[in-house]
Amino acid sequence: MSYQVTARKWRPRRFDQVVGQEHITTTLINALGTGRIAQCYLFCGPRGVGKTTTARILAKALNCANVDAGADPCDDCPSCKSIAEGTSMDVLEIDGASNNSVDDVRDLREAVHYIPTGGSYKIYIIDEVHMLSTAAFNALLKTLEEPPERVVFVFATTEVQEVPETILSRCQRFNFRRIAxxxxxxxxxxxxxxxxxxxxxxxxxxxxxxxxxxxxxxxxxxxxxxxxxxxxxxxxxxxxxxGLVDGGVFFDVVEAVSAADATRVLELLSGVVDAGGDVEEFVRGLIEHIRNLLFTKVQGTAGELDVTETERDRLGETAQGIQEQDLLRALRSLMDLEGELRRSLQPRFRTELTLVRLAGMGNAVDVGQLLARLAALEATIGHGQTPAPVTSQPQPPPRRAASTP
Ligand SMILES: [Zn+2]
CATH class of the missing domain: 1.10.8.60 (Helicase, Ruva Protein; domain 3)
Structure with a gap:
């Protein structure tokens, strides 16, 4: 049995198969159902979340012969099939990264004026549209200012901030989400x-x-x-x-750091490396884990987090016994470490150093206690007494005497 590459085999063929972008597919289906077709769509969002796929489904839906099938394309008529196979004359996919010159766009502008036959739509999908040169954008703008009938542009980009405002203002924009x-x-x-x-x-x-x-x-x-x-x-x-690291180890690392057990921390890292785990992967995972703990601590629940049921319970338990300042401090150190690792020739050594340092820091002193100690110091300075030991009851700082001019 041959195993076809999943991404291709499972590429969505209808709007209802697009995963995690319901806010977009619903809007598009409604627009198609009521015939409100925009001249230019802009699909923005991170890579790999379905922008080009949705553009192709939109193209199919616009030209599908079985209109009574609703706004979702039938995926069976000659038009749908030719678009799926990439042989349709009505759908042109252009990679903005490699066709970014003004000449490329001029060719496109000329082609745009050949009205498609049979009353169908001509759809231009320009991927990575932000890669176009300024001159190319200007040429494209001329087309968008006087768009020919039955021509629809779909622009896709991961870097919407690099698309000129003049283009943005002519597009109906859809923000694709990172999928949970x-x-x-x-x-x-x-x-x-x-x-x-x-x-x-x-x-x-x-x-x-x-x-x-x-x-x-x-x-x-x-x-x-x-x-x-x-x-x-x-x-x-x-x-x-x-080379992934099993999430369970992060709970153990946090526990060992909280217990100031540097030996155990090193053993855990060693275990990860021995099992073929990648050190950078480990650090990234630990950062995410501590971020989750911080979130749980602040929110009082792990309910909103993107984790398994078991992890949710464990996060709740762990967060109770740990201070917010300790989590913040660990997060800062680890994020610094993550930056250093990109340049470091000894990632394991650097990671060991950071973990041992974290384990050696002990837990954060309560700010209230610190203030109380400071106040006691201030009060005793003038009296030549030794400062009182810190008590668990923070005392209000004494009022300062008004200074005489
Ligand atoms: Zn069809």
Missing amino acids: TGTIADHLRTIVSAEKIEADDEALFLLARRADGALRDAESLLDQVVSFNAERLTTETVGDVL
Whole structure:
């Protein structure tokens, strides 16, 4: 049995198959249903979240022969099929990164004026539109100012801030979201079920988390793991293939740091490295874990977080026994470390240093206690007494005597 590359096989063919962008697909379906077709759409958002895919579905829907099938394209008529196969004469996909000159856009402007036959729409999908040169943007603008009938532009970009305002103002803009880890994991579950591959929930979640909001990345990662071991996906197999670190270790690291147990911290890191884990991956994971703890601490619940049920409970328990300042301090150190690791030749050594330093810092002193001690110091300076020991009851600072001129 051959295993077709997942991303291609599972590429959505209808609006209702687009994952995690319902706010956009619903709006598009409504617009198509009522015939309010914009001349120019701008799809912006991170990579791998469905911008180009949605553009192709929109193109299909505009030219689908089976209009009574509703706003979702039928995916079966000759037009839908030719668009899916990339052979349609009515849909032109242009990569803005490699066709970014003014000449490229001039060619496009000339082509735009050939009205499509048979009353269909001509759709130009320009991917990475922000890569166009200024001259190319100006040429494009002329077309957008006097758009020919039955021509629809769909621009896609990851860098919307680099698209000129003059272009933006002529587009109907849609912001594609980074897809939630849980949603990606659910989608991976659908795929493995259909492909009859056994997989643990935790393993799929680990894959989904690594994809960091990009569905396409999650699918490629799944391919990578399946081609390596198609028997059964567990956190171990996923971790081994991708050099990922099992999330459980982060709880242990935080626990060891809180207990100021530097030896244990080093053992844990050693265990990760011995198991083939990547140090940078470990640091990234630890940062995310501490961010989750901080969120749980501040919100009083882990309910909103993109984590598994088990992790949610554990985050709640751990956050109770830890101070917000300690989490912030650890987060700062680790983020500095993450920056250093990109240049460091000894990532493991640097990471060990940071972890040992964190473990050696002890827990934060209560600010109230510090203030009380400061106040006691101020009060005793004039009297030649030794400062009183810190008590758990913070005392209000004494009023300063008004200074005489
Ligand atoms: Zn169709």
